[in-house]
Amino acid sequence: KTKVKITLRDGGVLKGFISEINSDDFVVADSKTRVRTKVACSDAAKVTKGGLSFGVKLGIAALVVGAIAVTVLTVGVKNLDDDILPN
Numbered sequence: 001k002t003k004v005k006i007t008l009r010d011g012g013v014l015k016g017f018i019s020e021i022n023s024d025d026f027v028v029a030d031s032k033t034r035v036r037t038k039v040a041c042s043d044a045a046k047v048t049k050g051g052l053s054f055g056v057k058l059g060i061a062a063l064v065v066g067a068i069a070v071t072v073l074t075v076g077v078k079n080l081d082d083d084i085l086p087n
Contacts, residue, residue: 002017002018002049002050002051003015003016003017003031003049003050003051004016004017004018004028004047004048004049004050005047005048005049005050006028006039006044006046006047007044007045007046007047007048008039008043008044008045009042009043009044009045010043014028014030014037014039015030015031015050016028016029016030016031016037017029017031019036020036024040024041025038025039025040025041026038026039026041026044027039
């Protein structure tokens with residue numbers, strides 16, 4: 001069920017997952033519509049794995065953690081200032 005992107009020799013692009021593999025062709029099922037398209041191996045120019053890479057996912061997670069840390073520190077410093085300084 002790994003998502004793939006198939007670039008065809010005629011310039012077309014198919015996205016989905018490979019649901020069937022035969023000796024001369026394979027079937028790509030669209031992830032959203034589940035429409036199945038048979039593709040001859042000779043018609044496929046390039047097959048790439050779809051989705052975000054591990055590095056991109058790691059970068060997004062680091063940004064989220066960083067944003068949470070900045071928020072916690074900002075709230076903590078503000079509360080500390082309120083406790084120390086009289087009104």
